[in-house]
Amino acid sequence: MTDASHDPADAAAPSRAGRPSRRSVIGWGGAGLVLGAGAAGGTAVTLMGGSEPAGEAGAAVPFHGEHQAGIATAVPDRLHFAAFDVTTRDRAALVQLLKDWTAAAARMTQGHAVGDGAFGGLPEAPPDDTGEALGLKPSRLTLTVGFGPSLFAAGRFGLERRRPGALVELPKFPGDNLDAARSGGDLCIQACADDPQVAVHAIRNLARIGFGKVAVRWSQLGFGKTSSTTPDAQTPRNLFGFKDGTSNISGTDRPTLERHVWVPPADGPDWMTKGSYLVARRIRMHIETWDRTSLQEQEDVIGRDKGEGAPAAKAREHDAPFLKAMLPTAHVRLSHPDSNAGARMLRRGYSFTDGTDGLGRLDAGLFFLAYQRDVRDAFIPVQRNLARNDALNEYIQHVGSAVFAVPPGVLDQDDWWGRGLFSS
Ligand SMILES: C=CC1=C(C)c2cc3[nH]c(cc4nc(cc5[nH]c(cc1n2)c(C)c5CCC(=O)O)C(CCC(=O)O)=C4C)c(C)c3C=C
Numbered sequence: 001m002t003d004a005s006h007d008p009a010d011a012a013a014p015s016r017a018g019r020p021s022r023r024s025v026i027g028w029g030g031a032g033l034v035l036g037a038g039a040a041g042g043t044a045v046t047l048m049g050g051s052e053p054a055g056e057a058g059a060a061v062p063f064h065g066e067h068q069a070g071i072a073t074a075v076p077d078r079l080h081f082a083a084f085d086v087t088t089r090d091r092a093a094l095v096q097l098l099k100d101w102t103a104a105a106a107r108m109t110q111g112h113a114v115g116d117g118a119f120g121g122l123p124e125a126p127p128d129d130t131g132e133a134l135g136l137k138p139s140r141l142t143l144t145v146g147f148g149p150s151l152f153a154a155g156r157f158g159l160e161r162r163r164p165g166a167l168v169e170l171p172k173f174p175g176d177n178l179d180a181a182r183s184g185g186d187l188c189i190q191a192c193a194d195d196p197q198v199a200v201h202a203i204r205n206l207a208r209i210g211f212g213k214v215a216v217r218w219s220q221l222g223f224g225k226t227s228s229t230t231p232d233a234q235t236p237r238n239l240f241g242f243k244d245g246t247s248n249i250s251g252t253d254r255p256t257l258e259r260h261v262w263v264p265p266a267d268g269p270d271w272m273t274k275g276s277y278l279v280a281r282r283i284r285m286h287i288e289t290w291d292r293t294s295l296q297e298q299e300d301v302i303g304r305d306k307g308e309g310a311p312a313a314k315a316r317e318h319d320a321p322f323l324k325a326m327l328p329t330a331h332v333r334l335s336h337p338d339s340n341a342g343a344r345m346l347r348r349g350y351s352f353t354d355g356t357d358g359l360g361r362l363d364a365g366l367f368f369l370a371y372q373r374d375v376r377d378a379f380i381p382v383q384r385n386l387a388r389n390d391a392l393n394e395y396i397q398h399v400g401s402a403v404f405a406v407p408p409g410v411l412d413q414d415d416w417w418g419r420g421l422f423s424s
C-alpha cells in the first residue's frame, strides 16, 4: 500500500500521478471548487472566495490537532464504526499499518483519494482507492482510532506494561445480553460524516489497507445522531421519539471537556494525555413495545416530556431538571450527574436499524458512544445505576459492548496514530 505521508494533502495541486484529487473533481464538475485547506488547515476555502467553517455540512474537518477529531467536533448525521482484530503477530507490521492508516485518513478527511487515487495508475494493479467517494465533498468526515484492552495482552506486541489503568474491561451489568461477535476488538475506527457513502468509503479503504494484518471483527452503521455536541442546534430525537442530547457536554465547553473528557497528564500514562476513553454499546430498542405504551408512561420513563423535551414539572427543554419531580426510576433522574457523584460523559450515539429479527420486529436501537476521561468514574457507575433501576430497561437491551483507549490527536504530517504508544 502506498504511504502517502510524504505527499502533502494539498487540494490545489494535482495528485502525484497528475490526476485531480477527490475534492478538485467536485470543483471541476462545477459545484463549489474547494481549494486550500491543507491537511492541518482549519477551514476549506472555496472558489467563490468565501470560507467554509469546518462545522458546516460538506466542509473538511481538520485532521491534525491536539485531540482527535470525532470527539468534541460537531456530530454529522452518519456513522460507520468498525472494530478490528489484529491478525498479524509482527509488531513492525502493526506499526506500519498505523502509519499507513494515518496517511490515508489525513487524505480522506480532507476530501482526497487514498494514495495515487482510483484510476489512471498501472493497469496491472488494483488502484489505491476504491473510487466510490470520487466527486463527493469531504462531508465533515472524521476518523477516530482507538485501542482495545486485548491489544495489550501479554505475548502479543509487548504492550502489557503500557496499558492504561483506566482501560478496564467493562463488568457484566444486570440485564446485559452481549453477543461476543458484536463486542470487543483490538482496534476501532469511528467514521462520522454527513454523507454515508463517504463514511463507508473511509472504513472500506482502511480495512483494505489492513488486509493481511487486521480483520474486521464487527461493524455498525448509524444514522440520525442521537446526541449533539452543538447545543445551539436543534436537539436530535432517538427512535423512541424523544429529544436526546439535551444535557450533553458541548464541544466548545473547554472547562467541562478538560474535566470530564480529555485525559490530563496527571492521570497517565503519558501516551494517553489529551486522549479519551470510548465506550460503545449496541442497545436494542424494543420499539413495538414502546409504541404500545401510553404517552404518560413514556414521559415518566424518560423524565422529560415528549414534545418540548422539558424536564418533569418544567416548561422548556433547557430548564434545569428538578430530579425529585421525576419518578425514582426515571432515566434522566438516574443518569443525571447529581445521582452519580458528578459523573459526566460526552455522548455521541447514533440510531440504527438492521432489518428484522425473524419475529417480525425491527432490529433497531441506539448505538451508544460515550467519551470520558475515565470509564471507572463515568460510564461504569452510571450504567450500574441504570442497569439496576432504570424504567427504560423494560424497553431496551444491551447486546454489544466494547471499550477503547482513544489516543491524542495526530499533530502533523510526521506524526501517526499510536506513535506515543509504540515509541519508548
Ligand atoms: C450509561 C449511560 C447511558 C446509557 C446506556 C443511556 C441509554 C439511553 N438513553 C436514552 C435516552 C435518553 N437519555 C437521556 C439523557 C441521558 N442519558 C445518559 C446516559 C445514558 N443513556 C445521560 C448521562 C443523560 C443526561 C442526564 C442529564 O444530565 O440530565 C435523555 C434525555 C435528554 C438528554 O439530556 O439527552 C434521553 C431521551 C435511550 C433511549 C437509551 C438507550 C437506548
Ligand SMILES: [Fe+2]
Pocket: 331, 335
Ligand atoms: Fe440516556
